[in-house]
Amino acid sequence: MRDVNPDGRGVPLTTLLPGERAQIVALGHGSGRQHHFRTMGLMEGKIVKLIATQPARGPFVIDVEGTQIAIGRGMARRILIRKL
Amino acid sequence: MKKIALTGCPNVGKSVIFSRLTGVNVISSNYPGTTVDFTKGTTTIGGEKFELIDVPGTYSLEATSKAEEVARTMLQEGDIVINVVDATHLERNLYLTLETLEMKKPTVVALNLWDDTKHLGIDIDAAKLETLLGVPVVPTCAITGEGIKELASKAHSAEPSKTIELMSEKARWLKVGEIIRDVQVVHHRHHTVGERIADATVKPMTGIPIAILVILFMFLFIIKIGNAIIEYLMDPIFCNYYGPWIVGVVNSFAPSGLLHDILIGTSTVEALDFEQSLGILTTGLYVPFGMVLPFIITFYFMLSVLEDLGYLPRLAILVDTGLHKLGLHGSAIVPTILGCGCNVPGALATRILETKKQRFIAMTLMAISVPCMAQSAMIFAILGRYGLKWIFIVYSTLLVLYILLGLLLKRIVKGESPELLLEIPPYRKPDPVTLLKKTWSKAYEFLAEAVPFVILGIFIVNLLYIFGAVDVLSMVFSPILTTLLGLPEGAIVALMLGVLRKDIAIGMLLPLGMSPQQLTIACIILSTYFPCIATFFVMLHELGVKYMLEATGLMIVVSFSAGMIMRVILIGIS
Numbered sequence: 001m002r003d004v005n006p007d008g009r010g011v012p013l014t015t016l017l018p019g020e021r022a023q024i025v026a027l028g029h030g031s032g033r034q035h036h037f038r039t040m041g042l043m044e045g046k047i048v049k050l051i052a053t054q055p056a057r058g059p060f061v062i063d064v065e066g067t068q069i070a071i072g073r074g075m076a077r078r079i080l081i082r083k084l
Numbered sequence: 085m086k087k088i089a090l091t092g093c094p095n096v097g098k099s100v101i102f103s104r105l106t107g108v109n110v111i112s113s114n115y116p117g118t119t120v121d122f123t124k125g126t127t128t129i130g131g132e133k134f135e136l137i138d139v140p141g142t143y144s145l146e147a148t149s150k151a152e153e154v155a156r157t158m159l160q161e162g163d164i165v166i167n168v169v170d171a172t173h174l175e176r177n178l179y180l181t182l183e184t185l186e187m188k189k190p191t192v193v194a195l196n197l198w199d200d201t202k203h204l205g206i207d208i209d210a211a212k213l214e215t216l217l218g219v220p221v222v223p224t225c226a227i228t229g230e231g232i233k234e235l236a237s238k239a240h241s242a243e244p245s246k247t248i249e250l251m252s253e254k255a256r257w258l259k260v261g262e263i264i265r266d267v268q269v270v271h272h273r274h275h276t277v278g279e280r281i282a283d284a285t286v287k288p289m290t291g292i293p294i295a296i297l298v299i300l301f302m303f304l305f306i307i308k309i310g311n312a313i314i315e316y317l318m319d320p321i322f323c324n325y326y327g328p329w330i331v332g333v334v335n336s337f338a339p340s341g342l343l344h345d346i347l348i349g350t351s352t353v354e355a356l357d358f359e360q361s362l363g364i365l366t367t368g369l370y371v372p373f374g375m376v377l378p379f380i381i382t383f384y385f386m387l388s389v390l391e392d393l394g395y396l397p398r399l400a401i402l403v404d405t406g407l408h409k410l411g412l413h414g415s416a417i418v419p420t421i422l423g424c425g426c427n428v429p430g431a432l433a434t435r436i437l438e439t440k441k442q443r444f445i446a447m448t449l450m451a452i453s454v455p456c457m458a459q460s461a462m463i464f465a466i467l468g469r470y471g472l473k474w475i476f477i478v479y480s481t482l483l484v485l486y487i488l489l490g491l492l493l494k495r496i497v498k499g500e501s502p503e504l505l506l507e508i509p510p511y512r513k514p515d516p517v518t519l520l521k522k523t524w525s526k527a528y529e530f531l532a533e534a535v536p537f538v539i540l541g542i543f544i545v546n547l548l549y550i551f552g553a554v555d556v557l558s559m560v561f562s563p564i565l566t567t568l569l570g571l572p573e574g575a576i577v578a579l580m581l582g583v584l585r586k587d588i589a590i591g592m593l594l595p596l597g598m599s600p601q602q603l604t605i606a607c608i609i610l611s612t613y614f615p616c617i618a619t620f621f622v623m624l625h626e627l628g629v630k631y632m633l634e635a636t637g638l639m640i641v642v643s644f645s646a647g648m649i650m651r652v653i654l655i656g657i658s
Binding site for chain 2: 018035036038039040041043051052053054055056057058059061065066067068069070071072073074075
């Protein structure tokens with residue numbers, strides 16, 4: 001399985017499996033949403049752990065430095081990560 | 085009077101600090117966004133009186149959303165700022181702190197949830213933080229009151245920061261990182277048993293069965309304990325003490341006639357009748373106190389437990405996928421559950437949803453399909469005597485309507501239904517005193533609202549009967565009620581009162597001597613056809629006239645269609 005793109009930009013957060021950890025490489029959202037994510041603790045360089053995914057394309061539950069966040073799959077797809 | 089503005093990120097305990105400083109009880113819950121409107125109070129520090137403003141929680145003052153704009157404006161009104169920071173999540177809280185300090189107001193920082201940092205393995209050098217920020221930093225624990233006195237006295241002598249200057253967004257994030265490196269050390273810890281259990285409640289394999297058990301337990305608790313309060317407390321008081329006494333008192337000065345009938349209706353000492361006598365001192369008090377209050381108490385106690393524990397956001401995650409099919413997302417479960425208590429706070433709580441489409445759908449579905457606790461209590465009371473089956477039919481019908489209408493509205497309402505993005509607070513142990521206070525304040529609110537309106541409702545019904553208006557109305561509406569829905573003509577009285585309050589409206593069905601089938605249909609129609617007046621005005625304010633007209637039209641059409649369909653279906657059920 002390819003964990004990092006050849007250009008090193010990382011893979012979507014949605015490729016993580018429950019229990020896996022990864023480092024955030026980039027936020028691929030508009031600036032307003034990026035700002036919102038940063039204030040929730042989601043930003044480049046942070047380590048995320050996938051806690052759970054809900055069935056039928058439901059949201060992801062991730063842990064960023066002790067804060068748990070539920071995030072829809074569409075938004076999660078645009079967070080790029082490097083698996084650890 | 086000088087103003088102190090209390091700011092901070094969502095769910096950091098601002099409202100608890102506010103209560104501590106002012107002595108005013110503010111409702112706080114363990115999920116973000118409880119304080120939708122701002123709250124004001126006064127406090128005295130060092131002999132000087134201050135006005136304290138509880139600003140709704142935001143992560144920044146950038147004015148990218150309505151809430152942030154409001155927070156910024158309110159902050160500017162303050163002469164002194166108390167910035168409440170969650171010490172267990174210092175990094176993400178500091179951004180707002182820097183923005184606040186850049187406004188150059190006299191400021192104090194409260195490092196709240198300080199006691200939690202110790203068992204989380206977080207070491208914060210508060211003295212160093214104070215030097216770096218250039219304003220006093222006071223560790224606090226709002227729940228126990230630790231540090232509150234010091235916070236108040238430091239606020240009194242606070243000055244603007246000399247070390248923090250206006251900077252760009254990027255520079256601010258860099259500054260946050262710099263400060264964190266200097267003042268905070270996080271020790272590595274292993275996953276505790278508690279955290280494993282917490283995680284199990286959001287994993288679908290374990291979380292969904294747990295959610296079903298929690299809801300089942302909540303439901304049984306509300307019904308069983310509510311019924312026990314009625315059987316062992318309310319009924320004995322009303323039947324053995326209050327009833328004979330009030331009948332005696334009224335008979336002593338009005339043994340018969342108009343006044344007697346309005347006060348105690350058809351009740352006599354030999355035949356006390358609280359449910360059907362229609363006197364304002366018999367039925368008018370028995371309905372709110374004897375039939376509804378017990379369930380209000382058990383419902384709000386249970387809701388407070390779930391709120392303070394922090395379970396509701398977890399439930400939101402589990403139901404997110406399902407609610408997306410209805411044009412909503414997981415967070416809509418919070419207003420829906422609040423609506424089961426009372427639709428008014430339920431409608432207000434839809435503000436946590438991002439778009440107008442979601443809010444319209446959430447409010448319309450609630451007005452149609454979510455009966456408030458007062459209404460549910462009356463449904464339990466009048467249908468319960470014919471067996472649980474009938475209660476089950478009413479609620480199943482409402483659930484089916486909720487789903488079908490949601491599927492429909494998702495398709496026909498224009499606008500966006502965004503995805504879920506929700507911070508999940510850590511579980512916290514509910515404080516028994518806070519639970520009782522919250523339950524009491526809800527019970528009090530209910531009585532203050534219900535007793536006058538129920539009495540007014542019964543008074544109006546008495547007038548309608550006395551002046552013969554009931555006969556006229558019955559005749560006018562009998563084509564709809566009798567021919568289409570199979571209900572007695574007299575049910576028009578219940579439908580009219582339902583606009584005022586739903587509980588007393590359902591009570592009006594009792595004297596009509598209906599079959600369980602007819603009662604079931606009447607309960608479904610009363611739940612769905614129109615919200616009570618209080619809910620109506622809140623929805624009107626929140627949605628605007630045009631949307632409210634659409635919602636109202638939908639309610640009437642849905643209600644009477646459902647009534648007619650159920651009439652056919654119930655022919656087969658006895």
